[in-house]
Amino acid sequence: MSTKGTHIPDWLAVPFAGITPAPSQERGQDLFPTGNWRAIRPVYRDKMPPCNNACGTNEKIQGYLDLVKRGKYLDAYALIKEDMPFPSVTGRVCYHPCEQACNRGQYDEAISIRAVERFLGDLGQALPRDVVTAGRPNGKKVAVVGSGPAGHSAAYQLARLGYTVTxxxxxxxxxxxxxxxxxxxxxxxxxxxxxxxxLVELGITIKTNTEVGKDVSWDELKKNYDACVLAVGLTEPNSVRADGEDKHGVVYGLPFLRDIGMGTSKVKLGPRVAVIGGGNTAIDCAREALRQGAEEVTMITVEGNTSEMPCVPEDLHDMVAEGVELMHGRAMTAALGNGKVEALQLCRARFSGAINASPIAVDRESPAERFAVDNVIIAVGQHASLPWLPDEFKNERGTIRIDRFGRLGDTNFFAAGDVVQVGSGQPLMVVNAVGDGKRVAFNVDKVLRGVPLQERMVPIDVITDLARMNMTYFPKFPRVRQAMLEPASRRRTQDEVIQAYSEEQATEEANRCFSCGTCNACDNCYLVCPEPCIVRSVRSNGLYKILVDYCKGCRVCIEECPTGCLEGVPELDFDTGVVRMDTAFAITPGLHGRQAEELRRLPDKAPKDIENWR
Amino acid sequence: MPAIEIQRQMLPMFPSPNQGARFYNPELPETEPFVPGHRTCAGCGPSIQYRMTSKASGDNTILVGPTGCMYVANSSYLCTPYNVPWAHTQIGSSGSFTAGVAAAYEAMIRKGKWKGAFPNIICEAGDGSASDIGLASISGALYRNHDCLIICYDNEQYANTGIQASSRTPYGGMTTFSPPGPTIPEAKKLFPKDLARMMAAGHPHCYVATASVGYPIDLMNKVRKGLNHKGASYLMVYTPCQKGFVYETPRSIDLGRLVVECGLYPIWEWNPEKREFDYSFRPQNMRPVSEYLKLQGRFGHLHAEHIATLQKFANEQWRMMKVELPAALIRAADAKNLVDMASAEAAAAIAETV
Structure with missing residues (x-):
């Protein structure tokens, strides 16, 4: 019988048959603290979602998708900006390793994370003032050499930490x-x-037309700045070591794109263009060649088929849609022609090793082919050019020798980006350079403050996979497609090919996110608990609480957690505050506590007595 | 004497937790009429149901609990986990007690002795009380149309006395009253009483519905619909029993979904205004019954032909719901396409030696 609303006189307010305490919303019915039935305790533990882990700069992707779901776009933008200085850029150009890792990809289709990032980036661009502000000035000066992705990221993070950055x-x-x-x-x-x-709004000084080794010397860098980040990138194009590569009409991929980008291009392409190489730069060159007036563009790769090409498959698909021809398993051995290239000599070839960076084995037995062209664009990678670097810091690959913190010896010089990542197994992509710049910037800060350094690559926690989640809560839902210009209309213009999401589209796409391994306050555990011993004062991640005095360890909440954030931990793993089994009534003193006296004295007894205690 | 208008609590419906592709439960009331500190088994289905029901009905509620798990396990030493008025009744008199409470409040309001809104009066009867022992009194309460909600939390057996067969125990379900053996290898030969349809057919002026703990928001909305309905309403809720069904405790909600997806527990509503059934509820998937059976020890003795019989029964339910049957389910109704449960032979052999 509930005694709620019954007046109990003082002389009866003791354990007494028929007059027993009424339960309350706050404490529950504390005559029956059933927590001692439990063998496994549910514990909220946010785990690393695969997207965050795959991202080169470890953007908190799950976090900002969750904020977009709730319509908090500005908070989402601020969250991206912690790790990524230019979401509007990576929202367009990133090779999105997050989408390849996305758990939804194994279920129906991966979340279009890049498109949502672009939506947020464009939102940030439209703001009159950025949400990020420079840190309190600490009076130290840092130089960043290079304003590419790694340099941009390092400068941005250092400015946020309060350094005066040039x-x-x-x-x-x-x-x-x-x-x-x-x-x-x-x-x-x-x-x-x-x-x-x-960047300039953050108080960063950008000196253009300033080259290290020419305008600024190594010693000046050392003298004028407290620290320096070298993010110079790979500037010099690789050659294919073919005869006649110096002929007129042979251009190199990155300078070709760079000159067009800077507006200083003097290249006039003929109607037939060949592109040598199968990577992302080669694809960009082939598509740019169409826009520069070429009629027939052929891409010549050593790789035997498209799946081996080290490029983003979507870009390859778009390139083929624009009408670029592919020719596989060939290497260029010579450029033929009288002063100007007229044709290429192609030989059958393959990579001698398993990876495409290995040397090329040209098949000398089979006859060479002649391939008529007006221009050839060679895009087979880049290397560094570091004549100003002291020899002690050069490594055997001709790039900068760094330790695992990104530091050059014990100097205050650091290096980041492609120039140190080349050959390390890391992809040479914008987002990886941004991540490297970020981590190196934090290490610069640590050196200047005199605290221990952190490795460039941080060890990771458990990554959530589909087996941890309850998929019954997620109906299959198609991906929201980004609109694209038609191949026929886009192949001649400089108009942006992929179109942005509208607000509705961005929310709809973010809604598809599973929030793998991370609580998103869906309230399901709270709703299905049979006790109910899951409480929350505010509905938010981290504020759910399990009343361990009552939880019986049925694990319904763990099974029904859609995101896999809840997990079961054996009770014996907790060495403090454990409610051990003695009897159902022994925990709250008073009341029926007397019944447990026999058990309470049990530890003092001899083992023989314990066996026959009853 | 001027008639006093009865002020009713019209409870709003919850929106669906599926917002586009997103799963996010609606805002739930803060109030907690059912609190922790009770001695039901870990993962108890009826307890989940009790909590959801009371949360949906709110603080101005009176609960009536005829004998059953939710009385025996929860009111030990005269202590209950109920934060609202709760009363135990005899197992056979659940309907008459509930009718009495409702009539008393109507009378008190009429006489001006009770100010405030008419309380939500909910009778929480187990399937033993609702389908066997207390059937007559519940039918009487529904027939007289007292303003109350009578819920049958259906765990398909008498669980608190140690798992005995009730008239809601499904075909093939093992209980201590229906053990499998060489004579009756399927353990229970009879099909369960179709209680909710009986109530809808016999008391067409009442709101009648079935629900399952696998669909919490649907269940809570039906509770609120039943309470908002002026007159008697009846709800039958599937609540798995971990001890009786013999499954692992974490699967409680999962079984509540599977039983609907397998077609063994069709979810529908009886619309008293239009006098017709509403079969519009559709689970996300349709599955063969074996997926539901294999999770539970009480079906561990079934042979292929018994599973086929259950599949035929499920297919009938789908047809009743006017759902087109996929070919896989029609195939699964043929014993040739099925295999025995893992312990089917062993179960019969052991029984013979006893």
Whole structure:
């Protein structure tokens, strides 16, 4: 019988048959603290979602998708900006390793994370003032050499930490590979200009037309700045070591794109163009060649088929849709022609090793083919050019020798980006350079403050997979497609090919996110608990609480957690505050506690007595 | 004497937890009429149901609990986990007690002795009380149309006395009253009493519905619909019993979904205004019954032909719901396409030696 609403006289307010305590919403019915039935305790533990882990700069992707779901776009933008200085750029150009890792990809289709990032980036660009502000000035000066992705990221993070940052850029315009390596129809120049303005708004000085080794010497860098980040990138194109590569009409991929990007291009393409190489730069070159007036563009790769090509499959698909021909398993051995290239000599070839960076084995037995062209664009990778670097810091690959913290010896010089990542197994992509710049910036800060350094690659927690989640809560839902210009209309213009999401589309796409391994306050555990011993004062991640005095360990909440955030931990793993089994009534003193006296004295008894205690 | 208008609590419906592709439960009331500190088994289905029901009905509620698990396990030493008025009745008199409470409040309001809204009066009867022992009194309460909600939390057996067969125990379900053996290898030969349809057919002026703990928001909305309905309403809720069904405790909600997806527990509503059944509820998937049976020890003795019989029964339910049957389910109704449960032979052999 509930005694709620019954007046109990003082002399009866003792354990007494028929007059027993009424339960309350706050404490429950504390005559029956059933927590001692439990063998496994549910514990909320947010785990690493696969997207966050795959991202080169570990953007909190699950976090901002969750904020977009709730319509908190500005908070979502601020969350991206913690790790990524220019979401509007990566929202267009990123090779989205997050989407490849997305658990939804194994279920129906991966979330279009890049498109949502672009939506947020464009939102940030439209703001009159950025949400990020510079840190309190600490009086220290840092130079960042290079304004590409890694340099931009390092400068941005250092400015947020309160350093006075100067960026040195050898080109007339800042932006580095973002400007020189990415065509306009992927990343319009005004988007990048706006992001660079944001850097200047943070108080960063950008010195263009300033080249290290020419305008500034190594010793000046050492003398004038407390620390320096070298993010110079890979500037010099690789050659294919073919005869006649110096002929007129042979151009190299990255300078070709860079000159168009900087507006200083003098190349006039003929109607027939061949592109040598199968990577992302080669694809950009082939598509740019169409826009520069070429009629027939052929891509010649050593890889035997498209699946082996080291490129983003979607870009390859778009390139083929625009009408670029593919020719596999060939290597260029010579450029033929009298002063100007007229044809290529092609031989059957393959990579001698398992990976495509290995040397090329040319098949000398089979007859060479002649392939008539007017121009050839060679895009087979880049290498560094570091004549100003002291020899002690050079490694056997001709790039910068760093320790695992990104530091050059014990100097205050650090290096980041492609120039140190080449050959390390890391993809040479914008987002990886941004991540490297970020981590190195934090290490610069640590060196200048005199605290221990952190490794560039941080060890990761458990990554959530589909088996941890309850998929019954997620109906299959198709991906929201980004609109694209038709191949026929886009192949001749510099207009942006992929179109942005509208607000509704961005929310709809973010809604598809599973929030793998992370609580998103869906309230399901709260709703299905049979006790109910899951409480929350505010509905939010981290504020759910399990009343361990009552939880019987049925694990319904763990099974029904859609995201896999809840997990079961054996009770014996908790060494403090454990409610051990003695009897159902022994825990709250008073009341029926007397019944448990026998058990309470049990530890003092001899083992023999314990066996026969009853 | 001027007639006093009865002020009723019209409870709003909850929106669906599926917002586009997103799963996010609606805002639930803060109030907690059913609190922790009770001695039901871990993962108890009826307890889940009790909590959801009382949360949906709110603080101005009176609960009536005829004998059953939710009385025996929850009111030990005269202590209950109910934060609202709750009363135990005899197992046979659940309907008459509930009718009495409702009539008393109507009378008190009429006489001006009770100010405030008419309380939500809910009778929480187990399937033993609702389908066997207390059937007559519940039928009487529904027939006289007292303003109350009578819920049958259907765990398909008498659980608190140690798992005995009730008239809601499904075909093939093992209980201590229906053990499998060489004579009756399927353990229970009879099909369960179709209680909710009986109530709808016999008391067409009442709101009648079935629900399952696998669909919490649907269940809570039906509770509120039943309470908002002026007159008697009846709800039958599937609540798995971990001890009787013999399954792992975490699967409680999962079984509540599977039983609907397998077609063994059709979810529908009886619309008293239009006098017709509403079969519009559709589970996300349709599955063969074996997926539901294999999770439970009480079906561990079934042979292929018994599973086929159950599949035929499920297919009939789908047809009743006017759902087109996929070919896989029609195939699964043929014993040739099925295999025995893992312990089918062993169960019969052991029984013979006893």
């Amino acid at each position: 960026v040195l850029e050898k080109s007339p315009k800042a932006g580095g590979l973002n400007r020189g390596g990415i065509p306009d129809w992927v990343l319009p120049q005004d988007v990048l200009d706006r992001e660079i303005e944001r």
